[in-house]
Amino acid sequence: MSALEDLKKRLRLISRYNTAAALLEWDFETMMPEKAAEERAEVIGEISGHAFEMSVSDETWNLVLNAEKELLESEVDKAIVRVAKKELEKSKKIPPELYKELSIETSKAQAAWEKAKTNNDFSIFQPHLEKIVELTKQIADKLGYEENRYDALLDMYEPGLKTSELKKIIEPLRDFLVNYLAKLEKGEKPDNEILKQFFPVEKQKELSIRALNLMNYDFKAGRMDVAMHPFTTTIGLNDVRITTRYNEHDLNDSLYSTIHEGGHALYEQGIPAEFSGLPIGDGASMGIHESQSRFWENIVGRSPEFWEYFYNDLVDVFPELKKYTPEDIFRATNYVERSLIRTEADEVTYNLHIMLRFEIEEALINDKIKVADLPKIWNEKMEKYLGVVPEKDSEGVLQDVHWAHGSFGYFPSYMLGNLYSAQLLYTMKKDIPDYNEAIRKGDFKPLLKWLRDKIHSKGKMYEPGELIKMATGEELNPEYFMKYIEEKFNKVYKI
Amino acid sequence: MSALEDLKKRLRLISRYNTAAALLEWDFETMMPEKAAEERAEVIGEISGHAFEMSVSDETWNLVLNAEKELLESEVDKAIVRVAKKELEKSKKIPPELYKELSIETSKAQAAWEKAKTNNDFSIFQPHLEKIVELTKQIADKLGYEENRYDALLDMYEPGLKTSELKKIIEPLRDFLVNYLAKLEKGEKPDNEILKQFFPVEKQKELSIRALNLMNYDFKAGRMDVAMHPFTTTIGLNDVRITTRYNEHDLNDSLYSTIHEGGHALYEQGIPAEFSGLPIGDGASMGIHESQSRFWENIVGRSPEFWEYFYNDLVDVFPELKKYTPEDIFRATNYVERSLIRTEADEVTYNLHIMLRFEIEEALINDKIKVADLPKIWNEKMEKYLGVVPEKDSEGVLQDVHWAHGSFGYFPSYMLGNLYSAQLLYTMKKDIPDYNEAIRKGDFKPLLKWLRDKIHSKGKMYEPGELIKMATGEELNPEYFMKYIEEKFNKVYKI
Structure with missing residues (x-):
């Protein structure tokens, strides 16, 4: 051998x-x-x-x-x-003792974070977060870096990406989003109450399964179950399971959770069988993975063309929605709001939430700010970027569990996913001239084939930077995302 | 330490x-x-x-x-x-190579058995079974024995039990059962079509859950799911899961599968937490385990008192059964039949199926008969014990997968479970004078407490022979089973 x-x-x-x-x-x-x-x-x-x-x-x-x-x-x-x-x-x-210490600290920190959030008291979490930041810095130093200590952390989730590149991307994007958000306020608000009526779980499940079948998710190599926080897990490339959740008063929640996780699952189901069990038998990075989920969730699932097709399934399952048009539904699923909670944020504001977290993380890791000052810094940035300020830390700096997990360097993946997905969209549209028509007919096979060819079939063979260049012919470019947002939300808000 | x-x-x-x-x-x-x-x-x-x-x-x-x-x-x-x-x-x-060889052979044998059964052709399975018998004999010889080579195999499932003891038990029991079966034919047959109407899966599931709750199965330390062949599995003493199956045209199937598996699960849930992960954190033997499932399935679940109580649940879930009395249901669940298939056999005939297999196994292992002669020997014994002869080997010698699995010595557990459970019953009745009344009231706690004290709490600390003596004051005695059968089926058949 x-x-x-x-x-x-x-x-x-x-x-x-x-x-x-x-x-x-x-x-x-x-x-x-x-x-x-x-x-x-x-x-x-x-x-x-x-x-x-x-x-x-x-x-x-x-x-x-x-x-x-x-x-x-x-x-x-x-x-x-x-x-x-x-x-x-x-x-x-990384010395095993350091891993072990971090693992013990994160266990304690999670319990403290829960308590702090429940009691709306950052001081309960603060000492734990300080320890975690300290240990994370040690890990970054052991891993090593050239320019910026944060690079070492970023590399764990987005191999090869540098903090300096990220900053260059963020600057114009932030300005654009802040301005665009103001512009939307002059537009016509969609009626998002349409999707906030009573929708029984069993029927929502039926709709979710229809959406997954439409996406060509392979139920013979996967399952769909319920979990408090939806996730996708790969038990094997022939066993990629998604979870979703149901809110009986919000149709958006389960449907788009399902489509999002379905996007992750399609990626895993598309990795070549020969890569199975090997280090390349995985997604290229967290950001690339997120590009697949966001592509299906937002770019496809929240498009007007999607609703032209899927409207029939929707009203078949929920006949009471017949009084609305496909356009009403399309607009309702794209309601934009200056809001406090990242996980509930729309496509326009979502990246602002991420930037805020990235800036805080980067500053903490490089000793530019102190954990004790986080609530204040958080609120200042919220006001500056989103124009809203949390009344309670439980809705502010304490809302996410990631830092209690010790996941520093992870948040940017969420933003990268959005940017990658828009860049993929514009290349795909060049390669598939009848892209919109395909969605309108509910024929998602050409889209999936394109993603399989360009992304899924490569597994983890390439770093995300290389992969995105191979797929789109250029490096990560936030222009595509800005263009996408403008084109779409001008339609939604009738600007 | x-x-x-x-x-x-x-x-x-x-x-x-x-x-x-x-x-x-x-x-x-x-x-x-x-x-x-x-x-x-x-x-x-x-x-x-x-x-x-x-x-x-x-x-x-x-x-x-x-x-x-x-x-x-x-x-x-x-x-x-x-x-x-x-x-x-x-x-x-056992040398690891021998285990490995057996494991390879049983994989092949299972495939061959399936093919043989489908094609009703024993000759496809014969060479595989010959190899398995050969390897099993080698294993028995490595394990060692005093009296009988089969003792070595029996000991794997029923530690301490000897083939000679088993034979002594079987002889009077077989005569009794063969005679009693003939006697029943003069009695009044129950109408078992009552339970063979159409019963939707969801409602059957509801009834199964009610039965498990009644038995005090702890759903916070277990679950119930569907599997083709019902089984119970212990993922931990706080995670004992049962499976059942549903036949929409037979209410007996899922209800009694559930109660049977529930009995196994109560045993596991009752093993002390301090035994967890240790060799005593298990049931005493396969036979004792089976005594727990059969106790709940047959002795409790197929008793007239059970149906006096559970009838209300039954007709609550299936109002169409209101036209029958609790006694009709009790009798229907105890229909006795000379039949070919072990897994479908009633309490009277079940042990005859086991004796037949035990005798064949014991003879094969001791070179008294040849694999090639099995179909003939099988049919002769079926005629002698049960008075019916399979027309096809697929309904005869090929019906069970156990030998293809290499499970020699396992079948007697099924019979032992029946015998132990009856012996436990008569001791329990002495200790709980209002035993029948408790069941009639749906109060199963005293029964469970007794089993917990005498059996469950001991885990695998004692060999089954010791345990049964500790619990009942005497050694395994088939008289109790015969007494139980006679008392009950005289009632069912109005003799």
């Missing part, structure tokens, strides 16, 4: 433990009886820990080095060794 | 992998999308194999030997070491 084959065998072996851990976690969130939580956490810890130890072991490292010496011909094989090596190098840089 | 604590830590660690494997298997049977089967089999194989290797490792063995040297005071601690040692000794006796 060749050294590469030995390496692949080892990596696939490790991935079986990660698969088991993924199922244990999926079950935790969807199926598990409540009394089992404590036992389960121990089982997940053990299995994931074992997988991690196997992956950073000398045995695996030697297999990588041996495979690297081999004359590899195919791009795929080269990528397997390259990605495996990069990931291993990173993992090996 | 004491040697015992070290051992416990190790055993609990190993049990986490077994927990993961149990969840992977549960998911396989209930939730998994169909395309994932092949990948999943590999993951289960890896995780279970890892758990097995850990358990038979020198490290574990040395911990057992160290703990054994320690002065242990409590019965529980002594049992932990004793059971761990016994199980490990057994596992160490």
Whole structure:
């Protein structure tokens, strides 16, 4: 057997433990009886820990080095060794005790965050966040960076992207969004109460399943269940499961959660079978992953053409909506609002929420601000970017759990997803001249095929920067997103 | 830390992998999308194999030997070491290659069995069964025995029980059952068509949930799902899941599958938390486990008193059954028939099916008969014991998958469960004088408490023979079962 084959065998072996851990976690969130939580956490810890130890072991490292010496011909094989090596190098840089300490601190921090949020008292969370920031800085220093300590963190979620590039993107985008938001106020507000009537769960489920079938999600290689916070998980490339949730007084919630997760799932279901269990058998980055979910959720699912087609399904399931036109529904799903909560934000304001968090994270990691000042800084930025200020920290700096998880560097993925998806859209439209007509007919196959060719089939072979250049012919360019927002919301707000 | 604590830590660690494997298997049977089967089999194989290797490792063995040297005071601690040692000794006796060979053969045999059954052609299965019998004999020889090679196999499922004891039990029981079956034919047949009308799945599910709640099954430490072959699985003592199935034209099927599995689950939910992850944190044997499921299914669930109470739930869910009396329902659920298929057999004939299989197994393992002669021997015994002869081998010797799985020694558990449960019943009735009245009131707590005290709380601390003596004051005695059958079916058949 060749050294590469030995390496692949080892990596696939490790991935079986990660698969088991993924199922244990999926079950935790969807199926598990409540009394089992404590036992389960121990089982997940053990299995994931074992997988991690196997992956950073000398045995695996030697297999990588041996495979690297081999004359590899195919791009795929080269990528397997390259990605495996990069990931291993990173993992090996962090002393296990540091990981362990962070893991203990984040457990405590999550409990403190919940308490702080419930009691609307940032001071409960503050000391925990300080510790987490301290440990995260240590991790960043161990990982190493050239320009900016935050680069080391960003690289974990968006390999290759630099903080300086992100800043360059953000500046014009922020100005545009702040101005555009003001402009929308002169337009005609959609009636978003249409989607806030009473919609029984079972019927919403039926509508969600129709949407997934339309998207060509493969139910023979996946499932849809309920979870408090919707997510997609890959138990295997033939077992990509999505979760959604139902709010009986908001049709937007479940339908767009489902379509969003469906977009993530289509990505995973489209990764080549031969990549399974290997480090390239994954999405290119969190941002690219998010581009797929946002593409289906917003660019397709909130388009006028989509509603021209899907309106029939909608009124078939909810005949009481017949009194509205497809355009009414389209506009209602695109209601824009200066609001406090990121997860409920529309396409126009969403990125402003992310910028705020990115700026805070970057400043914290580089010692430019203090954790103690976060509530004040948060509120100032909210006012500046969104024109609203939370009355309570529970609706402000305490709204997201990410920092309690120690996820620094993750938030920008959400924004990148939006930008990538718009850039993909304009290239796709060039390649598929009857793009709008296809959606109007409910024929999403050409769209999916394009995404499969350009994105899904590449797995994690390339860094997101390379991939987006290969797919669109240019580097990440926020102009496309701004153009998309303007074109669409001028229509929604009849400007 | 004491040697015992070290051992416990190790055993609990190993049990986490077994927990993961149990969840992977549960998911396989209930939730998994169909395309994932092949990948999943590999993951289960890896995780279970890892758990097995850990358990038979020198490290574990040395911990057992160290703990054994320690002065242990409590019965529980002594049992932990004793059971761990016994199980490990057994596992160490079998060379891994032999296990592996059997596992490969049983995979092939299962496929062959399916084909043989579909084509009604025993010759397709015959060479595979011959190999499995051969390997099973080798395993029995490695395990060792005093009197009878079959004892070694029996011990895997019913520790301590000897073939000679089983034969002594079977002889009078078979005569009784054959005679009693003839006697029933002179009685008045119940109308079992009552339960063979159309019953929608959702309503059957509702009735099943009511039955489980009545039994005090804890849904916060369990779930109920659908599987082709109902089973109970323990993902942890706080996560004991049952599965059932629905036949829209047979109310018996799901209701009694649910109650049966509920009985298994009550046992597991009743094992003390401190036993969790340890070798005593399990049922005493397959037979004792089956005694719990059969107790609830038949002795309680098919009693006249049960139907006096549960009739109200039944007609609440299925008002169309109001035209029948509780007695009609009771009698319908106890219809007796000379039939070909074990899994569909009633309480009177069930044990005859088991005896037939036991006799064949024992003879095969001791080279008294040949695999090639099985169809003939099967049919002869069917005629002798049950008075019916299958027209096709698919309804005869090919009906069960157990031998293709290599499960020799397992079938007697089903019979033992029936016998144990009746013996428990008569002791319980002495301890709970208003036993019948409690059931009539739907108050199953005293029954469950008794089972918890006498059986569940002991886990796997004792061998089944010891346990049954502790619980009932005497050794396994088939007289109780015969008495029970006669008392009940005289009522059903109005003799």
